[in-house]
Amino acid sequence: MDRSALAAGPGDGWLFVDHERVRPLGLPGLTVVPRRGPGPLSSDVPLGDGLWLSSEGRALVDNLGPSRSRGARPPRTLSTRELHDWIARLVSARRPEQIERIVEQAKEAADAIGRVHRVGEVRKLIAAADGGATVTTESPALSAAQAGRGYDVVRVSQLEMLADHLTSRPPRPRPVTGEHVARQRFLPFYEAYFSNFIEGTEFTVDEAAMIALQGQDLPSRPADAHDMRGTYELVVDDAEMTRELRSVDEYLDALRERHARIMGGRPDVRPGEWKDRRNQAGATVFVEPALVTGTLAAGREIVGRLDDPFARALYAVYLIGIVHPFDDGNGRLARVMMNNELVAAGECRIIVPTVFRYEYLAALGAMSDGGYPQALISVLDFAQRYTYQIDFSTVGTAHEMLERTHAFTDPQIASEQGIRLTLPSSLPRTEN
Template sequence: MGYKSIIKETDFLVREIKSLNPLERAEQVQLWEYYRVGLTYSSNAIEGNCLTETETKIVIEDGLAVSGKPLRDHLEAVGHAAAFSLLLAVTSSTKINEEAIKKLHHIFYHRIDGENAGVYRNVKVIISGSGHLLPSPEKVPGLMKRLVARLPEIEKNHPIIAAADLHTEFLNIHPFVDGNGRVSRLLMNMVLVKYGYPAAIIPPARRMEYISAMMSSNSGNFTEIRTLVAEMSRESCRDYLRMFAQ
């Protein structure tokens, strides 16, 4: 099934969600905690973090350390959860601009590397296992300015397409020394939430499919990543209805 058909299904589910009674405050908190843990776990796991979902929940909700797991994995969990909380707080009132992007990265990354948190890279970076050449550091500021300037045009598309495309174009710039994948998926969800869609979680089980979609995007083919994001958005809508449609 193509992404356009999946988007139609998702829009139907979103209309169902909007027809439900508004969530109580406690239910809203429960929903965002579900996404905060799920997205933190999945987004970190895609990048090699070895915390399980249960361990991620323990780290970010209880503030406890998991024996035998690397310190960095704990810091990534805490940082990502904090960045997601910021996303929820500012999505309705903040434009996606360079300042917002740098702030997201800083909140995620400053516990790991304070010097490079929220700062565009000044070194070359490579994606292991990929022959795709990323822009030189000298080009990053200009490319980011152009991407942000193009956002109004990107957001003329359906929100799911806009979310997938922003995520992908950002990732193809790779503006930071590390943490680009995590920030790209936060930006993706910033767009979805802004337009009334649940946050979309790309599970670690679909990591290879996700990598393949990103490799296709390097040559300008966004079909695979749009399809994957549409599928995950649809699944999030189904999750919402399973939890709250009585």
Template sequence: MASLAKKPTGELLLYAEMAAAEVRAAQRQLKAGQLHRIAAGVLTPWPEASWPGLVARERIRLLAALYPGAVVGPKSAFYGGVPHDGVMHLTYTYTKRVALPGMTVQLIQGPGASQGDTPMMGRELYYPSLPRMLLENLSITRGQVQKSVGRVEVERRLIETCEARGEEVLNHLREQARDLAPGLGLQREQVLLDELIGAILGTRQADMQTQAGKGLAAAPPYDANRLALLEKLAAHLRASPLKQAAAVATTDQARVNFAFLESYFSNFIEGTEFDVQDARGFVLQGRPITTRPKDSHDVLGVFRQAVNPGWANQTLGVGEPVLHQLRDRHRDQMAERPEVGPGEFKTQANRAGNTEFVAPRLVRGTLVEGSKLLPTVPAGMARALLAMFLVAEVHPFTDGNGRLARLVMNAELSVVGASRLIIPTLFREEYLDCLRALTRQGDPAPFVQAMQHIHAWTAAFNYDDLDRVLAQMAVCHAFEKSRIQHKLLFP
């Protein structure tokens, strides 16, 4: 493949880029001590101490001049085309190890540029296509030169690619690898890559070696990264004694009032916004809402499970029972919304902002394995938070997941005689921010602290008189939206 000629620069002179007259002039300057030789055909006016930095800055230009037509080797390509542990691997016409200032070049004899390989900065140094890079990194390394990263790292990269870009990308990658492998002499590697991709997609069995891979190959498959996150939260809950306010809604009327407020605020978090008096009318007084029937049924669905003792005290199951239990809860909660498949686990991926939840085919396994962590934390508040985060993080249904997660949480509190928990409108953003911090940064502390705070706030009211508690909550800014203009106050 033809090289694009580049003009020499003042700090690095490459014979490969120069005309014959320019080379002769540079050689005279070298002889006169005006230039210094870094390597054969590579000169610079700079002192030796600066050479490592110069080589690093001009790496692509230098390598393209010294080894025209080379392809970035498996290990270097895997790490983005830069030296790994000071060594730059190149696939070239012969095998040799060359020491340059600040960088060692390891040449490995192999095929030149093939379909999909691209020139780096328009020069005769090529970056391998993704299928070629993965195939070559599955090659068995013989001798002292470790040119490939091996199966474990490739497995990990494939899983990351699937999570970031979707299953279709892996399918396309597999097809490309099948076309490339014969020309590269990598048929054995292609078979292995095919097995790994099939195991990740759930269409084949393979001996997976990473924790995430083993999760995908399990029956049913589960999301190992989400399971690790749940374990991190469980460990924090085991090590952190939590305050736990006793139930404050102890009369029948108080329990009804509390259930109404719980359902009203839980739906408000999800964008189902009603004036609180309008919601009171259709939930507690049976007044129909003809303009928004589905939204009103969403509030009623949560209210029904918050006030009914059978639902309100149903602790989350462990293992396979959790699947039937959550489906039953969701079927009842979303009964008036047939379009979202009440009681049916999602069949398409769902997300909130930049967070993509557990893939549909991993929902069952992640719920089953995640629920097994519940008995390892103390009953009450700790188990409530773990149960809530399990459902919220898996997001097993098309809609209604947040409301379901909070119902599950409150059931864990009710069953031990603790106060259920309300998340008022003004606390919505803080609640969601803490969930995001746990999901994205793996930090459980803000989430646990926030939920402890709002639990104490919830238990500070008397729920016997609904008019009075509504007035108190209004004074405490519970119904406000702006955290900039308002602060949530205790009664």
């Protein structure tokens, strides 16, 4: 109960419980602090062996009560800021019918402890977190929600953690200067080719070149052809790819404009319009539609902490990946935003070849589901090293190097046969 209800367990070696015992119970590494309450309520969650977890509504009511720390022991209840942060996080992650259930739980708890007036406080705080009321608060999350820019508190916390981790990584610059300028002539073409291929828009290289480089149509697959052409025309546009997005509003506008350019051949996915329905991939549920712009805005503010172009690029791809702000085309857009950061800083782009698809997606999943950034850092660092070593001066030269390094290999076949993406520098030299 009390602050322990948030984590459903101890915090920093302290566990607060509803029990008739009077004195705290000291255990190795844990102190159990009891207080007498009404006992289990019908809305509480049974854990077995006579243990119960306070419902979210009861936890809200309990934590509205004041308390003080005593020596090393933290306050029994949350501070006002902690409570407001929690409510913002709770409301951002719940549907309306779930919120109403929490209010019903709060009513039961308030009746049980004789604090009926707290139900009104709960309602007001929930309304504030939903943008429908105003309360005085020091919580950034609740302040944003009241201003109509509520964000996903859990995801923004992940983004802050990622940014903190990236600031501790020493830069490894891969500048596009001298001979590398000519060597990257057709890199945007292959960037667009692979970015579409790993999303299921599959062409041969010759077909993709016909569409993107020669401007020809593919009557049998007009939508797929537009995906390829739209992506290529965006990533080959120097003015767009070197553009610095200086404000949150400029960033949000650029996302919509770029999405419309990429997905303009698919009116059914509403190009350039924020999603209006929840989306997910496997067990990963992305940010709720109502919190999309707020989460993007909060996330964009955090990127200001990062100076290293690679760090900013990695952060950019993860931000779009975890929000998934559009109905479709989010992966392509995420990689455009990633390379925008690199090109604007004069650094080498990153391509994710077909054979590298599983590693790339697994690394994104490790970050979004487990909060482990190192896999994503390693995968994208390797992908940039790889891209930097390919000679893209002609389509043919690039194709030969990509083929020799297994870039085009189907990831399932690669997995079954132990084939891996190979750095060109590790290949045996060929005799002329």
